[in-house]
Amino acid sequence: MDRNQAKERIGELTEKLNYYNYQYYMNSVSEVSDYEFDTLLKELEQLENQFPEWQQDDSPTQRVGGTITKDFETVTHRYPMLSLSNSYDEQDLLDFDNRVRDAIGDDFEYVCELKFDGVALSLTYENGILKQAATRGDGVQGDDITANVKTVRTIPLRLHGEDVPELFEVRGEGFMSRESFNRINSQIEAENLKRQSAGKKLQNLLANPRNAASGTFKMQDSAVVSERKLDCFVYSFISDNNQVATHFEALDKLKKWGFNVSPTFRSCKNIKEVLEYIHDWQEKRFELPLDTDGVVIKVNGYNQQRTLGNTSKSPRWAIAYKYKAESATTRLNSITYQVGRTGAVTPVANLEPVQLAGTTVKRASVHNANEIARLDLHEHDMVYVEKGGEIIPKITGVDASAREVGSLPIEFLKNCPACQTELIRKEGEAAYYCPNERQCPPQVKGKVEHFVQRKAMNIDSLGSERIEQLLEKQLIADATDLYSLRKVELIAKLDKFKEKSADKLIEGIEASKEIPFSRVLFAIGIRFVGATVAEKLAEHFKSLDALSQASKEELVNVPEIGEKIADSVKEFFADPLNQGFIEKLKATGVKLELDESELSTSAETGDALDGKTFVISGVFTQFSRDELKAMIKANGGKVTSSISKKLDFLVAGDKMGPAKLQKASDLGINIISEEEFLAMVQN
Ligand SMILES: NC(=O)c1ccc[n+]([C@@H]2O[C@H](COP(=O)([O-])OP(=O)(O)OC[C@H]3O[C@@H](n4cnc5c(N)ncnc54)[C@H](O)[C@@H]3O)[C@@H](O)[C@H]2O)c1
Numbered sequence: 134m135d136r137n138q139a140k141e142r143i144g145e146l147t148e149k150l151n152y153y154n155y156q157y158y159m160n161s162v163s164e165v166s167d168y169e170f171d172t173l174l175k176e177l178e179q180l181e182n183q184f185p186e187w188q189q190d191d192s193p194t195q196r197v198g199g200t201i202t203k204d205f206e207t208v209t210h211r212y213p214m215l216s217l218s219n220s221y222d223e224q225d226l227l228d229f230d231n232r233v234r235d236a237i238g239d240d241f242e243y244v245c246e247l248k249f250d251g252v253a254l255s256l257t258y259e260n261g262i263l264k265q266a267a268t269r270g271d272g273v274q275g276d277d278i279t280a281n282v283k284t285v286r287t288i289p290l291r292l293h294g295e296d297v298p299e300l301f302e303v304r305g306e307g308f309m310s311r312e313s314f315n316r317i318n319s320q321i322e323a324e325n326l327k328r329q330s331a332g333k334k335l336q337n338l339l340a341n342p343r344n345a346a347s348g349t350f351k352m353q354d355s356a357v358v359s360e361r362k363l364d365c366f367v368y369s370f371i372s373d374n375n376q377v378a379t380h381f382e383a384l385d386k387l388k389k390w391g392f393n394v395s396p397t398f399r400s401c402k403n404i405k406e407v408l409e410y411i412h413d414w415q416e417k418r419f420e421l422p423l424d425t426d427g428v429v430i431k432v433n434g435y436n437q438q439r440t441l442g443n444t445s446k447s448p449r450w451a452i453a454y455k456y457k458a459e460s461a462t463t464r465l466n467s468i469t470y471q472v473g474r475t476g477a478v479t480p481v482a483n484l485e486p487v488q489l490a491g492t493t494v495k496r497a498s499v500h501n502a503n504e505i506a507r508l509d510l511h512e513h514d515m516v517y518v519e520k521g522g523e524i525i526p527k528i529t530g531v532d533a534s535a536r537e538v539g540s541l542p543i544e545f546l547k548n549c550p551a552c553q554t555e556l557i558r559k560e561g562e563a564a565y566y567c568p569n570e571r572q573c574p575p576q577v578k579g580k581v582e583h584f585v586q587r588k589a590m591n592i593d594s595l596g597s598e599r600i601e602q603l604l605e606k607q608l609i610a611d612a613t614d615l616y617s618l619r620k621v622e623l624i625a626k627l628d629k630f631k632e633k634s635a636d637k638l639i640e641g642i643e644a645s646k647e648i649p650f651s652r653v654l655f656a657i658g659i660r661f662v663g664a665t666v667a668e669k670l671a672e673h674f675k676s677l678d679a680l681s682q683a684s685k686e687e688l689v690n691v692p693e694i695g696e697k698i699a700d701s702v703k704e705f706f707a708d709p710l711n712q713g714f715i716e717k718l719k720a721t722g723v724k725l726e727l728d729e730s731e732l733s734t735s736a737e738t739g740d741a742l743d744g745k746t747f748v749i750s751g752v753f754t755q756f757s758r759d760e761l762k763a764m765i766k767a768n769g770g771k772v773t774s775s776i777s778k779k780l781d782f783l784v785a786g787d788k789m790g791p792a793k794l795q796k797a798s799d800l801g802i803n804i805i806s807e808e809e810f811l812a813m814v815q816n
């Protein structure tokens with residue numbers, strides 16, 4: 134790799150890893166497996182060693198990955214909370230041992246502990262009483278989550294014993310046991326069954342115990358935290374007085390004072406014994422009630438630890454050995470394709486069932502057509518599946534040597550599996566789409582769901598299941614048909630649909646005729662016309678007829694409306710199928726022009742943001758950036774593009790640049806999510 138390539142790769146890796154860190158620590162979401170994350174980090178580390186001139190200021194190799202949030206009071210740690218250097222390779226442990234030996238000689242011991250997979254907690258005790266509990270945050274500052282931590286039954290609020298120091302800190306791993314995790318998920322599943330039959334929105338299952346623990350510790354409602362029965366293993370003691378000399382002794386004392394210390398630690402005379410410990414726990418760890426992902430190896434003596442010291446990111450007296458995520462080999466039986474509500478087609482691999490990390494795996498994700506090509510997947514290939522951090526398993530490779538003679542490469546579908554229309558690929562996007570928006574069943578259903586949602590026509594008794602039934606039984610072909618539904622027909626044709634539900638539905642549909650034009654326009658579902666853009670368009674053109682006649686020029690002349698939206702609006706009204714839909718819509722009696730009253734009482738205008746300045750960055754789920762900007766202005770706020778001390782709020786979406794984020798957090802600017810922003814303008 135030459136210098137230029139290195140520069141580019143370093144930039145790319147830095148950005149990517151900072152983004153994964155943000156998702157992991159801020160949102161408790163793993164977008165890649167830990168193994169993948171660690172491999173990328175290692176690659177960056179090596180490149181930075183080779184080309185130190187390209188190392189970036191915000192390099193994830195130089196700092197602890199987490200951040201503080203604005204949801205809690207910020208506390209500054211008395212002693213910084215560091216990360217651990219880690220490795221999946223035993224050779225690195227031997228190298229670590231040599232480095233330690235070079236620095237402090239041969240006269241020392243190690244203590245081995247399991248590496249519990251949860252979140253680091255810092256607990257401060259004063260006069261034997263728990264005073265404060267904080268997250269690691271960025272290592273220097275963390276979130277004060279004392280109220281939530283107090284719900285953990287194994288964390289003592291008051292200590293017992295003779296020799297409890299006046300002031301000290303303990304560190305431990307807050308975690309969710311697999312039992313609690315499974316129990317909560319079963320509850321969600323049961324609740325979802327009920328919701329499904331009531332046609333309500335389903336709740337997501339927890340992804341894995343680690344992310345569930347991390348998310349739960351940062352909840353605002355301690356009562357919910359308490360119900361989730363979190364737990365904690367304590368693994369370190371820090372104090373200014375010198376009454377304890379070794380880590381081993383400290384663990385012993387902590388246990389006596391009433392802390393929950395996992396009995397799995399062991400002192401080891403040398404690195405050989407360390408390796409034995411690692412091998413002993415390789416399989417046995419799955420019998421523990423919580424997830425563990427490796428072993429932490431620490432030099433025992435506190436004086437020796439002090440001599441070895443720390444780097445900016447991690448102590449030199451400890452290292453984590455990580456067990457590699459489990460992988461398995463199995464046969465690919467087939468690829469099936471799913472069509473989403475926007476028409477995007479995603480492939481799913483159906484596998485010969487295989488045991489992986491304690492569960493049976495039958496399906497794996499393959500993202501998109503590029504991924505199929507990259508893996509060079511052939512029919513009936515033997516594939517490697519990996520389940521890192523318990524995310525949906527994915528195919529990481531193919532054993533080409535086991536390929537059957539004559540097996541053909543998998544080719545991505547040419548036609549939509551739902552409606553047979555030829556698929557298209559939009560410029561610059563990896564996904565294939567079915568363009569048959571008005572007739573492709575999953576897309577038709579998606580459009581009805583969009584139409585009835587709260588922000589649109591608010592026909593709230595109509596859930597996903599019910600819509601599917603209405604379509605299946607051919608009671609409706611699109612959203613406009615809702616307005617000619619008849620009660621007798623509903624009761625006769627729908628499963629378990631009683632008089633009361635039918636009344637409620639018809640009432641809801643009737644009531645939607647009073648929904649103002651701007652929301653009807655949003656409900657129609659023109660691409661890029663979100664709620665606020667719809668409002669702008671409604672305000673300007675005042676009726677659907679006028680809007681449908683508007684030229685591109687007239688459209689882009691409306692404040693906040695750009696070319697992309699203008700093109701999309703033009704395209705929509707030019708399509709004969711859409712014209713047919715609009716004709717039917719006109720017959721329903723919904724409002725297709727502005728009421729006088731609507732002009733003055735537009736829902737999202739006001740002075741809630743009076744004089745405040747905002748930067749909008751990243752990708753958002755409910756509104757586009759332009760829509761958010763329009764909302765800010767409509768509520769008396771200002772939008773700027775650069776982050777400075779004068780800024781009041783940064784509204785952070787997905788995929789925003791980590792450098793920007795860091796800068797904002799360094800300047801102490803309020804970083805808020807889309808939801809938090811919406812809450813500000815909707816009150
Ligand atoms: N999948 C992702 O998207 C993603 C993103 C960011 C980080 N990560 C994972 O997180 C790791 C980085 O996290 P990190 O900085 O917290 O480092 P780390 O988790 O590898 O090591 C430090 C942490 O280990 C924990 N720990 C558990 N048992 C311990 C014990 N017995 N003694 C001491 N500490 C113990 C503590 O919480 C401590 O803060 C990465 O290596 C990666 O595996 C994953």
Ligand SMILES: [Zn+2]
Nearest residue numbers: 549552567573
């Ligand atoms: Zn289709």
